[in-house]
Amino acid sequence: MTAVRPADPERLWSTLQTMAAMSEPGPGVTRLAYTTLERAAHARFAEWMADAGCEIAVDPAGNTVATRPGRATGPAAGTGSHLDSVYNGGRFDGIAGTMAAVEVARLLHEAGVETELPLRFVAFAGEEGARFGQACCGSKLAAGLSSRAELDVRRDRDGVSLADAMAAVGLDPDLAARTAWAAEDWSGFVELHVEQGSVLERAKLDIGVVDLISGSTRIELTVTGQASHTGGTPMRGRADALAGAAEAVLLAEQVALDPRHRGTRATVGRLSVLPGSITTIPGRVTFSLDVRDVDADRQRQSAAEIVTRMRAACLRRGTRLEARLLADTSAVVLPDWVRNEVTAAAAERGVPYRVLTSGASHDAQMVNRLVPTAMIFVPSRQGLSHVPEEWTEPAQLAAGTDLLLAALLRLDARAAAVAGVLENVGGAS
Ligand code: HGY
Ligand code: MN
Ligand code: MN
Numbered sequence: 001m002t003a004v005r006p007a008d009p010e011r012l013w014s015t016l017q018t019m020a021a022m023s024e025p026g027p028g029v030t031r032l033a034y035t036t037l038e039r040a041a042h043a044r045f046a047e048w049m050a051d052a053g054c055e056i057a058v059d060p061a062g063n064t065v066a067t068r069p070g071r072a073t074g075p076a077a078g079t080g081s082h083l084d085s086v087y088n089g090g091r092f093d094g095i096a097g098t099m100a101a102v103e104v105a106r107l108l109h110e111a112g113v114e115t116e117l118p119l120r121f122v123a124f125a126g127e128e129g130a131r132f133g134q135a136c137c138g139s140k141l142a143a144g145l146s147s148r149a150e151l152d153v154r155r156d157r158d159g160v161s162l163a164d165a166m167a168a169v170g171l172d173p174d175l176a177a178r179t180a181w182a183a184e185d186w187s188g189f190v191e192l193h194v195e196q197g198s199v200l201e202r203a204k205l206d207i208g209v210v211d212l213i214s215g216s217t218r219i220e221l222t223v224t225g226q227a228s229h230t231g232g233t234p235m236r237g238r239a240d241a242l243a244g245a246a247e248a249v250l251l252a253e254q255v256a257l258d259p260r261h262r263g264t265r266a267t268v269g270r271l272s273v274l275p276g277s278i279t280t281i282p283g284r285v286t287f288s289l290d291v292r293d294v295d296a297d298r299q300r301q302s303a304a305e306i307v308t309r310m311r312a313a314c315l316r317r318g319t320r321l322e323a324r325l326l327a328d329t330s331a332v333v334l335p336d337w338v339r340n341e342v343t344a345a346a347a348e349r350g351v352p353y354r355v356l357t358s359g360a361s362h363d364a365q366m367v368n369r370l371v372p373t374a375m376i377f378v379p380s381r382q383g384l385s386h387v388p389e390e391w392t393e394p395a396q397l398a399a400g401t402d403l404l405l406a407a408l409l410r411l412d413a414r415a416a417a418v419a420g421v422l423e424n425v426g427g428a429s
Contacts, residue, residue, distance in 0.1 A: 004111040007103050007401035009394040016099045016397070019044065019083070020091035028088040028388030029095075033126035033137060034062065034165035041083040045098060045123040052105035054121065060176040061141035062125035062166065068105060070117040070412070074419050075187035077411035078371065079104065079404060080122030082138070082363055086130035090194075090390020092397075096378065097192040098123045100401040107405060116416030117187065119408060124363045131156045132165075133218055133288075133326035139366035144180025151177060154326075186371040187415030188338050191364040192404050193375060194392050198383030199356050206396045207353035207403060208377030209342050213365045214265075214358060215296050215331035217303040219289040221310065223248065225319040227275055227283025239318040242273055242282035248310040248321070252289060255306045264302040265292045265359065288326075294357050296330035332365050338374040341414065345406035351399065360385070374407070376400050 022041050024030035031037045042064040046056045049066030057065050067076065081097025101121040108115070126137030132154040140146045151163035151173045163173035200208050225241035249268045256266035271287035289306065293299030307323050314321040339355070346353045356377065364373045378400040381391040 002111045004107050004113060004405065007107065007398040007405070009398040011106070012099055012103050012397050012401060013394045015048070015102055016091060016095055019095050019099060023085070026088055028390075029085045029091055030087050030089065031083065031085045032087070033084045033128055033131045034162065034169055034171075036169060038084045038125065039169045042123050042125070045083060045102065048102045049105055049121055052102070052109040054105060059142060059181070060172055060179040061138045062169070062171050062176075063138045063142055064123040066105065066121040068108065068115070068119045068121070070115040070119065072117055072416070072419070074117045075185060075415050076118040076120040077187050077408045077415065078120040078122060078189040079191065079408060080124060080363070081191050081193055082124040082127030084126055084128050086128050086386050088388060089128075089386050090384075090388060092194045092380070092390050092392050093196065093385055094127060094193070096194050096392060096397060096400075100192045100397065100404050103401045104405045104408065115409065115412045117412055117419070119412065120186070127363050129218060129327060132162045133220070134162070135216065135327060135329065135361050136363055136366045137162060139363035141176050142181045143366045143369045145366060145369060146177060148174060148177035181370055183370045188341070188411040189364070189367050189371045189373040190338070190342060190404060190407050190411070191362060191367070191373065191375050192400050193362055193377060194380045194385060194390070195377040196360045196380050196383070196385035198380065200354070200377060200379040201381065201383065203354055205352055205354055206379060206399045207346060207351055208356045209339055209346070209353050210334060210358050210364075210375035210377060211336075211339060211355050212294055212331060212333050212357040213362055213375070214292045214294050214360070215299050215329045216361050217291045217299055217328045218326040219291075219303065219307065220324045220326050221248065221287055221289055221307070222322045223285045223314055223319050224322070225283055225317070226281070228281045230279050230281055233281060237318070238281055240281050241285045241319055244314045244317045244319040244321075245271065245285035245287055247313045247317070249287070251309045251313060252306050255302055255309065261298065261302045261305070263293050263295055263298060266290070266302065266306060292359060294331050299331070300328075329361060329365065332368055334364070334368060334374055335372040338372045338411070341410045342374045342376060342403065342407045345410055346403055349403070349406060351403060376404055376407070
């Protein structure tokens with residue numbers, strides 16, 4: 001065994017660019033959940049991990065799990081992130097963490113390191129809610145948190161259900177809904193991700209360690225009015241669905257800016273107008289509402305207040321508002337003992353860091369329901385994410401990868417020590 005060398009920024013960079021090139025045409029990266037493109041990205045991840053000495057498995061939810069054997073069998077320390085993207089998103093969201101996992105496996109393989117217990121490297125499927133509204137589809141199934149019915153209810157903008165999309169790429173939604181990971185197979189998990197905010201950049205730090213991940217309530221809203229001729233219909237007495245939706249959008253912003261809802265972020269990201277003709281008053285408008293908060297109760301209070309005020313405004317306009325809940329995830333506080341292993345690894349290496357909350361949701365939120373989990377953040381330039389301008393410096397990615405490797409080795413040693421103690425206890429009888 002030779003000393004593990006530092007992460008190779010150039011190799012990390014070229015791996016990341018290779019993955020980023022796997023995209024639909026158009027600006028940025030578009031690699032949607034449960035598409036053949038996402039599966040191709042998983043296959044590429046699997047190739048790289050097999051070359052780094054791992055055994056590959058794809059679980060029924062479509063998550064690719066690469067296992068690197070250890071000296072003994074037993075609970076594995078894990079890492080990973082997602083390979084799907086939003087529409088016209090960035091090259092780092094999700095990919096940074098999966099490419100860091102590839103680099104860690106390569107570094108350990110090249111150095112001939114034998115860990116006490118196995119390590120596992122995961123590429124999650126379907127983390128983005130961009131296609132089906134529901135975030136973290138693959139990790140939610142792995143954590144045993146999704147019902148089979150849910151996979152039929154979640155539909156994309158073309159009406160394709162999550163279950164049908166899974167079947168179309170060769171997965172079995174029935175099996176996926178009844179197959180969760182086993183908690184005893186894991187000792188801990190660390191996800192590396194770009195911050196998607198600007199706290200680290202403002203603090204001039206390359207490393208963040210997450211203590212809490214925001215929750216999100218996502219709702220589809222439909223305003224129904226009366227379509228009619230724009231010239232023949234007087235202004236008074238119109239039931240203009242788009243004017244109603246426009247007022248509703250501003251109400252979401254108003255509630256989130258209200259000091260009583262400090263901490264809530266409310267956004268309308270998608271809106272469609274029917275019939276969409278210049279000379280017809282809009283009769284039906286459908287739009288999304290995304291409400292995020294670090295406080296689960298305030299998140300739901302804010303979402304309820306927004307919908308209540310929207311409904312009143314639409315009624316006043318002679319239009320009707322319908323609301324359909326797409327997804328509802330609570331904020332989660334990550335366990336401090338795993339976080340402390342990460343911060344101890346940073347302190348050991350003299351790496352400055354800060355502890356911060358995540359405004360974005362992550363697979364770590366779902367994995368944590370089964371396996372104690374931590375998150376490492378690397379900076380996002382100007383805090384931009386979910387856009388083609390998303391950017392993280394190769395050196396920052398490498399610094400995060402080095403810390404990830406050190407944290408995984410600490411989790412491995414800790415789990416082995418515990419297993420060793422338990423073994424002795426077993427020997428005492
Ligand atoms: O939407 C999110 O927070 C994440 O990027 N899936
Ligand atoms: Mn992400
Ligand atoms: Mn994202």
